[in-house]
Amino acid sequence: MKNTNKISFVLDQKIVDIDFDLLSPTTTVLNYLRSGPFHRGVKEGCAEGDCGACTLALGELQEDGSIRYKAIDSCLVFLPQLHGKQLITVENLSSKAETIEQLHPVQKAMVESNGSQCGYCTPGIIMSLFALYKNENKPTRESIDDALTGNLCRCTGYKPIIEAASASCAHHSQDQFTLNEPAIAALLRQIQQLDDEKKLVHQNQVYFLPTRLRQAIRIRQSNPRALLISGSSDVALRVTKKHEVLPEILDISSLKDLKHFSISENAVTLGAGLSLEFIRTQVRDVLPALFDTLSVFGSRQIRNVATLGGNLGSASPIGDTLPILMAYGAAVVLYGPQGTREVLIKDFIVGYRKTVIKPDELIAAVIVPIPMDEMHIKWYKISKRKDLDISTVSGGFGLRVSDGVVSEIVLAYGGMAAQTKRADKTEAFLLGKPWSREVVEEAMLILYNEFEPLTDARASAEMRKISARNLLLKFWSETNTQKVVAS
Ligand SMILES: Cc1cc2nc3c(=O)[nH]c(=O)nc-3n(C[C@H](O)[C@H](O)[C@H](O)COP(=O)(O)OP(=O)(O)OC[C@H]3O[C@@H](n4cnc5c(N)ncnc54)[C@H](O)[C@@H]3O)c2cc1C
Numbered sequence: 001m002k003n004t005n006k007i008s009f010v011l012d013q014k015i016v017d018i019d020f021d022l023l024s025p026t027t028t029v030l031n032y033l034r035s036g037p038f039h040r041g042v043k044e045g046c047a048e049g050d051c052g053a054c055t056l057a058l059g060e061l062q063e064d065g066s067i068r069y070k071a072i073d074s075c076l077v078f079l080p081q082l083h084g085k086q087l088i089t090v091e092n093l094s095s096k097a098e099t100i101e102q103l104h105p106v107q108k109a110m111v112e113s114n115g116s117q118c119g120y121c122t123p124g125i126i127m128s129l130f131a132l133y134k135n136e137n138k139p140t141r142e143s144i145d146d147a148l149t150g151n152l153c154r155c156t157g158y159k160p161i162i163e164a165a166s167a168s169c170a171h172h173s174q175d176q177f178t179l180n181e182p183a184i185a186a187l188l189r190q191i192q193q194l195d196d197e198k199k200l201v202h203q204n205q206v207y208f209l210p211t212r213l214r215q216a217i218r219i220r221q222s223n224p225r226a227l228l229i230s231g232s233s234d235v236a237l238r239v240t241k242k243h244e245v246l247p248e249i250l251d252i253s254s255l256k257d258l259k260h261f262s263i264s265e266n267a268v269t270l271g272a273g274l275s276l277e278f279i280r281t282q283v284r285d286v287l288p289a290l291f292d293t294l295s296v297f298g299s300r301q302i303r304n305v306a307t308l309g310g311n312l313g314s315a316s317p318i319g320d321t322l323p324i325l326m327a328y329g330a331a332v333v334l335y336g337p338q339g340t341r342e343v344l345i346k347d348f349i350v351g352y353r354k355t356v357i358k359p360d361e362l363i364a365a366v367i368v369p370i371p372m373d374e375m376h377i378k379w380y381k382i383s384k385r386k387d388l389d390i391s392t393v394s395g396g397f398g399l400r401v402s403d404g405v406v407s408e409i410v411l412a413y414g415g416m417a418a419q420t421k422r423a424d425k426t427e428a429f430l431l432g433k434p435w436s437r438e439v440v441e442e443a444m445l446i447l448y449n450e451f452e453p454l455t456d457a458r459a460s461a462e463m464r465k466i467s468a469r470n471l472l473l474k475f476w477s478e479t480n481t482q483k484v485v486a487s
């Protein structure tokens, strides 16, 4: 194993090396930049992915040699996750024509639309707009809103910021990043050519950064206490909020083997290391209910790093992808020393934050069957606010009605038990019965008594039981084909 105890990335158009003799590998990108003098535009608001004041852009080299830019919350990204990438801060956006500083089009538009008052949020908003500018020409209002979901501004109000987004992204011209792209791509290739697995050691911490799946499994076998991380959007909070020192980390975010995506006639295969934002953009037509789920999942900054493997691996009872994948009847592909094995997602979770993953395995992929035409799949999320909030109660529901009766039903709930759980008794009652309002109202009574949820800060047990019951009625009203005649 080559171990230089360093990682390298591009910043200010130069290769920067970070030496972990000096820094902890769980230093966040935000804290690293704020501890130096040149990149202090980035701000800390919450240190938990909620405010977007720390938003930066990452440039990632694509197979065709181009660079793809994405906004990230730098408070949740550890330094080694920058390896082989370009880091772009608000200080990098303006350019110089002769001696005159030229603002980037998104900065200019923010000035012209009066999109900033106190300015604390502004650098983060600029970076989100920059990523939008680089990825979309004439974005829809839906896309602008989504790009800004992860940025809170409490002074200006969003109208001028949205105007700035529309104005700057409406007439695309080449910016300095387009012009510099070949040079930056050459630097990134230079870093990546030297790539081998890394073992970064700092005092009492060790951080493994493998580049191949087999290496990852070998490290998992020899370091059973190493905490697996992928996007780190869950795990980083242990460092930023609980101030834990994580002694051993196995970072699998560089494993290309986990980023496979394919669509066949019958199924979509999603690599566990794919970002949720990538998946969202690919599945709109083929798995629309998964698209709906991911459209109200965190923010664009969170989805740009958070992975499907991480959401399933966290096994949270309010994790959003579990119920909807249960409704689709998906299977989880696990990889370990003996190769791969498939587990149906209904058998994957076995208790509070417990899965069937063995200590030397990891999630490699998820296979989602493409539903036949007559299958209805829907996703519902109840949370205190629509955007950037985790579920109070969620439902992933599937239904097939054949010859006038229910022939297949899945009612998978999040937030109703210690684990994502199907309403077995209610499903059994509905099977073979007509999908009518009368039958569904009887089923709602069974459902109300089927779960004993918790009361917590998000909701009382009673509110959860009522919500779960009413979601079934909503599902019926959105899927019953009987015409309602207005009286
Ligand atoms: C601001 C904010 C908003 C959020 N919003 C939502 C939301 O709307 N809905 C929601 O469900 N969650 C939400 N989350 C939680 C989190 O973003 C998701 O659970 C995310 O999918 C985790 O993915 P990750 O790759 O970042 O996981 P990580 O933090 O890297 O890992 C999470 C867990 O999964 C395990 N793991 C990671 N990859 C694998 C693998 N391949 N195989 C086995 N185990 C693995 C890790 O060991 C760890 O225990 C939010 C988090 C934040 C900070």
Ligand code: FES
Binding pocket: 043, 044, 045, 046, 047, 048, 049, 050, 051, 052, 053, 054, 055, 073, 074, 075, 076
């Ligand atoms: S500091 Fe608030 S999202 Fe990072």
Ligand code: FES
Binding pocket: 115, 116, 117, 118, 119, 120, 121, 122, 152, 153, 154, 155, 156
């Ligand atoms: S300008 Fe003050 S919070 Fe946005």
